[in-house]
Amino acid sequence: xxxxxxxxxxxxxxxxxxxxxxxxxxxxxxxxxxxxxxxxxxxxxxxxxxxxxxxxxxxxxxxxxxxxxxxxxxxxxxxxxxxxxxxxxxxxxxxxxxxxxxxxxxxxxxxxxxxxxxxxxxxxxxxxxxxxxxxxxxxxxxxxxxxxxxxxxxxxxxxxxxxxxxxxxxxxxxxxxxxxxxxxxxxxxxxxxxxxxxxxxxxxxxxxxxxxxxxxxxxxxxxxxxxxxxxxxxxxxxxxxxxxxxxxxxxxxxxxxxxxxxx
Amino acid sequence: xxxxxxxxxxxxxxxxxxxxxxxxxxxxxxxxxxxxxxxxxxxxxxxxxxxxxxxxxxxxxxxxxxxxxxxxxxxxxxxxxxxxxxxxxxxxxxxxxxxxxxxxxxxxxxxxxxxxxxxxxxxxxxxxxxxxxxxxxxxxxxxxxxxxxxxxxxxxxxxxxxxxxxxxxxxxxxxxxxxxxxxxxxxxxxxxxxxxxxxxxxxxxxxxxxxxxxxxxxxxxxxxxxxxxxxxxxxxxxxxxxxxxxxxxxxxxxxxxxxxxx
Numbered sequence: 001x002x003x004x005x006x007x008x009x010x011x012x013x014x015x016x017x018x019x020x021x022x023x024x025x026x027x028x029x030x031x032x033x034x035x036x037x038x039x040x041x042x043x044x045x046x047x048x049x050x051x052x053x054x055x056x057x058x059x060x061x062x063x064x065x066x067x068x069x070x071x072x073x074x075x076x077x078x079x080x081x082x083x084x085x086x087x088x089x090x091x092x093x094x095x096x097x098x099x100x101x102x103x104x105x106x107x108x109x110x111x112x113x114x115x116x117x118x119x120x121x122x123x124x125x126x127x128x129x130x131x132x133x134x135x136x137x138x139x140x141x142x143x144x145x146x147x148x149x150x151x152x153x154x155x156x157x158x159x160x161x162x163x164x165x166x167x168x169x170x171x172x173x174x175x176x177x178x179x180x181x182x183x184x185x186x187x188x189x190x191x192x193x194x195x196x197x198x199x200x201x202x203x204x205x206x207x208x209x210x211x212x213x214x215x216x217x218x219x220x221x222x223x224x225x226x227x228x229x230x231x232x233x234x235x236x237x238x239x240x241x242x243x244x245x246x247x248x249x250x251x252x253x254x255x256x257x258x259x260x261x262x263x
Numbered sequence: 264x265x266x267x268x269x270x271x272x273x274x275x276x277x278x279x280x281x282x283x284x285x286x287x288x289x290x291x292x293x294x295x296x297x298x299x300x301x302x303x304x305x306x307x308x309x310x311x312x313x314x315x316x317x318x319x320x321x322x323x324x325x326x327x328x329x330x331x332x333x334x335x336x337x338x339x340x341x342x343x344x345x346x347x348x349x350x351x352x353x354x355x356x357x358x359x360x361x362x363x364x365x366x367x368x369x370x371x372x373x374x375x376x377x378x379x380x381x382x383x384x385x386x387x388x389x390x391x392x393x394x395x396x397x398x399x400x401x402x403x404x405x406x407x408x409x410x411x412x413x414x415x416x417x418x419x420x421x422x423x424x425x426x427x428x429x430x431x432x433x434x435x436x437x438x439x440x441x442x443x444x445x446x447x448x449x450x451x452x453x454x455x456x457x458x459x460x461x462x463x464x465x466x467x468x469x470x471x472x473x474x475x476x477x478x479x480x481x482x483x484x485x486x487x488x489x490x491x492x493x494x495x496x497x498x499x500x501x502x503x504x505x506x507x508x509x510x511x512x513x514x515x516x517x518x519x520x521x522x523x524x525x
Contacts, residue, residue, distance in 0.1 A: 136418075137378040158376070164420040165372050217373040220338045224366045225434065226358060226390035234385055234398065 008070070008131040015242070016060035016133045021142035023243040027250045028130045032123040034254040038261045040108075040115040045261035046122065052253055053125045060133050067125035067132070074124045081116035085109040136160055141233055158218075162211070169210055173203050286349055287311040288442055288470050289335070296330060296341025304330040305341060306494040312442070312472060317464075319481040319502070320474040322491035323516035328474035329369070331491065332444050335472075336364040348441055362391050365435030369446040371419075371427035380406075380422075380430050381415035387438035405437035409463060425456025432463070445473040449480055478520040482506055490515055 011017075016024070031052070038045050054064035086096075090108030097103075131139070143153050177199065289312040296305040304327045312318055320328050333339040337352045337360055345352040347363050368374045377383040381402060388401040406412050409429040414422070419430060428448065435443065448464065449457045457480075464471065465484050475481060481488060481502060488505040490498040492515045498505055505511065509519045 135378075137382065140378070157378070161376055161378065161420070214373065217368065217370070218376050220333065221366075221368050221374045222376065222386075223338060224336055224361055224364075224368075225387040225438065226361055227386075228358070228390065232389045234382070234389065234395065 008128065009135050010062060010066075010132045012061050012133065014059060014061040014133070015246075016056060016129075018242075019133075019246060020237055020239050020243040021134050021138040022145055022237060022239065023247045024130055024134055025139060025142045025146065027247055028126050030251060030254060031126050034257060035119045035123050037258065038115075038119065041111050042115075042261035043118075045257045046115075046118045048253075048257050048260060050122050050125075052250075052257075053122060053129060056126070057129055060129065062129075062132060067128040070128045070132075071121060071125045074120075078117045078120055081113050081120070084112040084116060088112050138237075141237060144233060145237060158215075162214070162218075165214065166207070166211055170207055173206060177203065287346070288314045288316075288348055289472070290344075290346040291331075291334075292344045292346075294331075294334060294341055294343035294345060296334065296339060304494050305334075308343070308491075308494070308496055310489065310496060310499070312470060315470055316487060317471045317485050318473070318487045318489060319485040320472060320489050320491060321476070321478070321481065321517055322474075326491045326515075327494040328491055329446055330494075332366060332446055332472075332474060335442075335444055336361050336366055338366075358391075362438055363441045365438055365440030365443045367431050367435055367443065367445045367448065369450060371424070371431045374431040374434060375419040375427060378418060379415070380411070380417050380419055380433075383419060383430060384415075384433045384437045387434060391438060401437040401439065402433075405433040408436055408467070409433045410459075423456075425452050425459065428452060428456065428460060429463070436467075440469070442470045442472065443467065445471070445475075447475055447477075448473060449475065449477045476517075478506070478512075478518055482520045490517070492516070 031049075035046075035049055038049070053067055057066050058064040060066075085105050086103040086109060088106055088109040090106030092104045093107050093110070094105045095102050096105070134142075140153060140157055143156070144150075289310070291308055291310045294305055294308045295303070297303045308327075308331060320331070322328055330339065334341060334345055334352070335347070337345075337354075337357050340352070347360050350356050350359060350363070352360050375383050377386055384402045384405050385398050388398045393401065402415075403412070406415060409432050411426065411429050411433060414426065414430065419427065422430065432443075432445075432448075445464075448460055452460060457477075461480055461483060464473070464480075473485070485502050488498070488500065488502045489496060490505065490511070497515060498508075498511060506519055507521065512519050
């Protein structure tokens with residue numbers, strides 16, 4: 001079985017595709033940082049920031065709204081910011097009763113929540129654009145060149161590689177359960193919630209054991225081929241004039257957004 | 264029934280670079296190993312393989328075939344002695360030994376851990392410390408040998424099982440080992456991929472040790488068969504003799520490729 005769903009790279013020959021991965025990675029990280037530093041309610045700056053994603057998406061030949069379409073998968077994570085609505089002091093504009101507790105929503109809280117959603121949504125879109133225009137190995141090499149600790153880079157490499165194996169394994173387990181989730185013509189199928197929970201728990205345990213054993217075998221395979229604790233790479237990356245220009249332009253824009261947000 | 268002998272071995276220049284004639288390429292003496300839980304996996308195993316020999320290691324599941332193979336490059340180490348081209352397998356020799364023994368694991372997903380095929384094949388030579396031009400040369404040659412030249416840029420998790428198997432073999436061929444060791448190479452392949460693999464194994468001009476349950480492949484490729492059962496070597500001889508000894512094969516949970524089983 002091949003899981004392609006999570007393979008985000010879209011091949012292409014655009015100016016964004018051919019940028020040095022280091023430049024793309026640095027710009028993406030600075031872009032996310034810049035969004036984090038935009039003050040609450042700086043809607044114009046958020047709009048410009050989003051415009052930069054749309055522009056880059058268009059430049060990459062993916063269409064300006066490609067990152068937006070893929071970004072909905074990250075939507076549930078925005079809920080993490082929901083507590084801001086009730087936690088920030090301000091003028092009360094509504095409340096939510098939860099049993100003995102009453103949660104009071106404030107105007108500054110809602111502003112904070114909306115800003116958090118805007119920041120993270122725009123940032124996620126830029127990260128999606130990065131992975132759509134850069135092959136995974138190149139991102140990894142960029143990390144290595146940017147002196148990210150070896151151990152972190154290795155963890156990222158294996159996480160990506162074994163994500164697919166783990167998904168395959170999980171799908172196999174789920175299929176095996178489905179195939180045996182039968183119902184007789186008389187009684188009811190299934191079982192109690194408690195029993196179902198136990199089955200699911202056992203499956204999670206199975207998945208852990210299988211991936212643990214697999215990691216042992218992978219390590220043996222690495223040792224067999226001369227691994228001595230240091231991952232080496234062949235790809236040298238070249239930094240061209242174009243990369244300087246695009247990175248500088250992007251950084252200038254980021255400063256501009258910060259300025260717009262504060263006037 | 265004619266036995267297919269391997270024709271390539273003697274004349275090939277690849278084989279002459281190894282140690283002096285007469286000495287064994289692989290020699291195992293009185294090797295015993297128990298897993299940490301106390302289960303004895305190998306008991307007093309002795310085996311010698313000459314240059315250019317193609318040997319099949321057969322035996323039921325749990326006989327200790329995989330355990331034995333992991334001893335050949337020091338992933339596991341038990342009591343007894345293992346020599347590769349006269350070099351003892353011990354801690355100080357490990358990097359050298361691992362360059363000499365090319366171990367192909369049963370599951371390609373364990374063997375292929377780099378993002379792209381090219382990087383995976385380059386992993387061995389790169390970590391052996393070869394200079395960059397040599398790494399590229401080794402990778403090209405290895406991919407050519409398995410017929411996967413066009414696959415360098417592909418991501419390994421997108422390949423079919425047969426393709427993954429070929430790439431797995433390329434990942435050890437690129438290290439230019441003295442001996443190739445395969446753990447069940449045909450398991451899980453469709454007939455066409457299996458046929459391609461058999462052709463590939465036949466054509467590889469290297470000393471080869473293969474553990475397998477595929478008795479028809481044994482009959483096609485190998486001139487010598489070793490039967491391992493319950494951690495002991497119970498038979499070791501010409502394929503012709505062993506494959507025709509139905510009683511011997513069946514008493515160790517195997518089948519002859521010639522006789523229909525009653």
